Amino acid sequence: MSEESVTEIVPNTTHLYDTYDYFIxxxxxxxxxxxxxxxxxxxxxxxxxxxxxxxxxxxxxxMFTTCKKLKTPSNMLIVNLALSDLTFSAINGFPLKSISAFSKKWVFGMVACELYGLTGGIFGFMSIGTLAAISIDRFICITKPLQAARIMTRKKAFIMIVIVWIWSTLWSIPPLFGLGSYIPEGFQTSCTFDYITKSTSNRYFILGLYVFGFLTPLTIIIGCYIIILRAIKAHGREMTRMADKLNAEEADKNKKAKAEMKIAKIALMLISLFILSWCPYATIALIAQFGSPDFVTPLMAELPVLLAKTSAMHNPLVYALSHPRFRAALAEKAPCFLRCCPVEPAQTSTMSRRVAGRTASQSSVTSCATNLSDCQGGIQMQPTPTSAVSHGDLVKDLVGALVNMATQNASHIVQPVYLPNGVLPSNGVAAVRTPQVNIISGQGQQNAAFVPDTETEDPSKENVDIKKEKEASTSKEAAKV
Incomplete structure (x- = not known):
C-alpha cells in the first residue's frame, strides 16, 4: 500500500469521537x-x-408554600412548574452540563448519560404539561367565574398535577426499553433522545413525541389564551356600556383599555416564550428524521438545547414575578429581589368604585382580567370602599336621608295644633309645641325643628288634668302618623 493511500484513508477512519469510551x-x-x-x-x-x-x-x-395568601388551588400548578424547572436547572443545566462543556465532552459515562436524558425528558415534558394545565386553569377562572370555585378545587388541581407527572413519565421511559435511546447530542456535552436514527420504530417514537409532547400542549395553550382574550374583550365592552350609563370619566375608560392591552401582551409573551424555548428543539428533531441530515450540524443542534434550557429560568419570572400577591409577599419577606422592579401601590379608579359589587360574575372577571396570573380558583370580590359597606350601614344612611328630608320640609309646613288654652296667636295660625315622634322608636320627643318660633300664653291657668289628657291624645295621634 502506497503512502498516499494510507494518508487518504486515515482521516476517514479516525476521529476525535473515536477516543471516547461511550457511544457516539x-x-x-x-x-x-x-x-x-x-x-x-x-x-x-x-x-x-x-x-x-x-x-x-x-x-x-x-414563597408559595409559606405565604397563606398564596396557598390556593391555582398556585399549586405554579409550585409544580417551579419544582419541575428547579430539577431541570439543577440536573440538566448547572453543574453537569457546565462541567462537561469545559471538559469538551461528556465526562460522566454512558449510564449517567441515559439518566441525564431520562431526567431531562421527564421534567421537560412536565414543564410543558404544567404550562398547558395553567392555561386551562385560567381559562376556567375567567370564562366561568361563578363555577370556578367548584371546578378548581385542591383535589382537582392535585389530580391535574398527577396526570402531568404520569404523562411525562410515559413518554420518557420507552428509550430504556429499546424504543429509541438516549445518546450525546450537539457538542457531545449533554444527552437526549436519539432523533438521528431513521429506523421505523424510532421514527414513530419521535413523531409521537412531537405530536403529543409538544404540539398538543402548544395547541391547548394558544386556544385557551385566545378564548381568554375574547372573554376579556367582551367584558370590557360591557364595562364600557356601564361606564357610559354612569357617566364615568374618560380617564377610567383609558385605564381599562390599557389594562386589556397589558393582558394581551402578557398572553402573547407567554406563548412566544413557549414557542421560542421548545419549537426549535422540536423542529431539529423533525428535520433530522424527515429532512436533510446535512442541516443538523453540531452547532444547529446545540442552539435549540440552549434555548430549551432557558425556559427553566424565565418561567419563574413570568409566572411568579408578574403575580401581584407574590410580589407583595416578596416585598415583605425579601425586598432585595425587587430592587429593579418595585411594587406599585394599588390604585382604585373612579369607574371601579362606581360599578363595584354589581354582580359576582363581573367582579370575578374584573379580578382575573387585572391579574392574569391567578384568580384564586373562584369568585373574587375585590375589597373596594363601596363593596365593604354592610347592610346595616346602608339602612342607617337611608334613615338619615329620610330624616333630613323631613327636617328640610318641616320648615315649610305649619301644622295647626290646638293650644292647651285654646288661644290663637296674632297671625291667626294655631301653634303649639308639637311633640316629635321618632320614626324608628315611635317615642315622642320635643324637637325645635317642628315648632314655629311663636309665643304662647302661660298654660298654668288651665286645668292640669285636662292638659295632660290633651297632650297624651296628641302624642298618640302623632305616633300613629
Missing amino acids: HPHWKRFPPVSDSWHIFDGLFIGVVGITGVIGNILVIW
Whole structure:
C-alpha cells in the first residue's frame, strides 16, 4: 500500500469521537470537532442560566408554600412548574452540563448519560404539561367565574398535577426499553433522545413525541389564551356600556383599555416564550428524521438545547414575578429581589368604585382580567370602599336621608295644633309645641325643628288634668302618623 493511500484513508477512519469510551452516533463524525471557544461559551451560558433558574425556582417554591395568601388551588400548578424547572436547572443545566462543556465532552459515562436524558425528558415534558394545565386553569377562572370555585378545587388541581407527572413519565421511559435511546447530542456535552436514527420504530417514537409532547400542549395553550382574550374583550365592552350609563370619566375608560392591552401582551409573551424555548428543539428533531441530515450540524443542534434550557429560568419570572400577591409577599419577606422592579401601590379608579359589587360574575372577571396570573380558583370580590359597606350601614344612611328630608320640609309646613288654652296667636295660625315622634322608636320627643318660633300664653291657668289628657291624645295621634 502506497503512502498516499494510507494518508487518504486515515482521516476517514479516525476521529476525535473515536477516543471516547461511550457511544457516539456516526452522524456526528461527519463534522469536525467543535472549537474551544464554543465550548467555553456553552459552559458559561448554561452556568448563568442554571444558577438563575435554581435561585428563582427555590424562591418561588418558598414563597408559595409559606405565604397563606398564596396557598390556593391555582398556585399549586405554579409550585409544580417551579419544582419541575428547579430539577431541570439543577440536573440538566448547572453543574453537569457546565462541567462537561469545559471538559469538551461528556465526562460522566454512558449510564449517567441515559439518566441525564431520562431526567431531562421527564421534567421537560412536565414543564410543558404544567404550562398547558395553567392555561386551562385560567381559562376556567375567567370564562366561568361563578363555577370556578367548584371546578378548581385542591383535589382537582392535585389530580391535574398527577396526570402531568404520569404523562411525562410515559413518554420518557420507552428509550430504556429499546424504543429509541438516549445518546450525546450537539457538542457531545449533554444527552437526549436519539432523533438521528431513521429506523421505523424510532421514527414513530419521535413523531409521537412531537405530536403529543409538544404540539398538543402548544395547541391547548394558544386556544385557551385566545378564548381568554375574547372573554376579556367582551367584558370590557360591557364595562364600557356601564361606564357610559354612569357617566364615568374618560380617564377610567383609558385605564381599562390599557389594562386589556397589558393582558394581551402578557398572553402573547407567554406563548412566544413557549414557542421560542421548545419549537426549535422540536423542529431539529423533525428535520433530522424527515429532512436533510446535512442541516443538523453540531452547532444547529446545540442552539435549540440552549434555548430549551432557558425556559427553566424565565418561567419563574413570568409566572411568579408578574403575580401581584407574590410580589407583595416578596416585598415583605425579601425586598432585595425587587430592587429593579418595585411594587406599585394599588390604585382604585373612579369607574371601579362606581360599578363595584354589581354582580359576582363581573367582579370575578374584573379580578382575573387585572391579574392574569391567578384568580384564586373562584369568585373574587375585590375589597373596594363601596363593596365593604354592610347592610346595616346602608339602612342607617337611608334613615338619615329620610330624616333630613323631613327636617328640610318641616320648615315649610305649619301644622295647626290646638293650644292647651285654646288661644290663637296674632297671625291667626294655631301653634303649639308639637311633640316629635321618632320614626324608628315611635317615642315622642320635643324637637325645635317642628315648632314655629311663636309665643304662647302661660298654660298654668288651665286645668292640669285636662292638659295632660290633651297632650297624651296628641302624642298618640302623632305616633300613629
